[in-house]
Amino acid sequence: MNGLFDLGGADGLGPVNPPAEEPVFRADWEKAILTMFPALFRAGWFGLDSFRHGIEVMDPVVYLKSPYYEHWLHTFEVHGERLGELDMDELDRRTTYYLDNPEAPLPEHEPNQELVDFATAAAVGGVPPRRPTDNPVRFAVGDRVTLSTNAPLGHTRLARYVRGKTGTVIAHRGSFVYPDAAGNLQGEDPQHVYTVQFDATELWGEHAEPNTTTTFDVWDPYIELAKQLEGATA
Template identity: 35%
Template sequence: MNGVHDVGGMQCFGAVRPEPDEPVFHAEWEGRVLALTLATGALGAWNIDQSRSARESLPPAVYLSSSYYRIWFEALEGLLGRSGLLDGGFAARARTWPEMKSALDASNSFARETDSPPQFAVGDRVRARMIHPAGHTRLPRFVRGQVGTIVLVHGSQVFPDRDAVPIGEPADQTPEWIYAVEFSGTDLWGPDSDPTVTVCVDAWEPYLEAAS
């Protein structure tokens, strides 16, 4: 979806000012929100792409006025309600710490095997497709329609756009190849951009087409 979460290249938001020596959490509740998100995600009631979609689908005014972990909290509340966990409709049993640790360790890799060979190779020139999906996507707006060069073939993972279906519906988890695609800053931002700037985007194969 084209939402306020995808602000790359948009103007009028001011400069990005990194916080010096920024702590991992600015308040104790933020750590709890992260822990709750990881713990409830391990229950299997939703997948990672549905979780991302829940954050991106928050009302624009809420998203823009909320801190990072406030966004996570608001999205988690919605996920818990839609899955039935909040009203007791989901039959979940308590997980032991060894089970939780195993689930967290397993979540560090999202690689999937596929029998299909990659369509592109390092050095190929590709164009990011001009798409405007109504649902979740990982292709930033600012690279759509632009031509870049593949600099790395990552492997294959579940395609987020097909995985982020409404809770309760079966997700298509057929893996797709992922490529690191490098774009010139001047191609993305115009002649006023720093000519030394490049932007590298990880893009699933369905997002790309061969550049003519």
């Protein structure tokens, strides 16, 4: 999916100057949003890739002007509405109520130990996306490969700045959930992942910093052997 969120290699956005002592949370409501993630993940509202895609469908202006955890809140709402778990009109009514009554107590809920245990385990060890596949390993270290130029309408992890570029496979990482399937609610479809190294001039042209390279992890469907592409266009 092409969108404003895909900013790799973009110019004109100003310098990145993080403060020396950046707070973990800028407001108390952000803490609540963070704790909602494992609960909704555990409830099956989204996987990591569909979670990301729910952010990608934000209005671009809102995306740029809103803080990080507001992006999370947006994707919660997208998937809650999709699943019929959220009534957006009711959500608006409740939001208005608490804006008008900021001191009103929040609803109380019984603690869920299973959820607490899951969130604790996920915080420590993550939720590994590695999956087995019967697909063959098509590429070897040293192979020259060219990345696809596809610009899909849905979710993808194929960044625009590497599309159509040629590099060298430097590692095979195993097989993992394929974001272009999982992010679009089409199952996990595990695919092999390779690390491809690009010369800076391949990505940025003659003005690239000399003697530098960039690596990018790619799923198998993103790439073909460079010589195959050259032969196909000869």
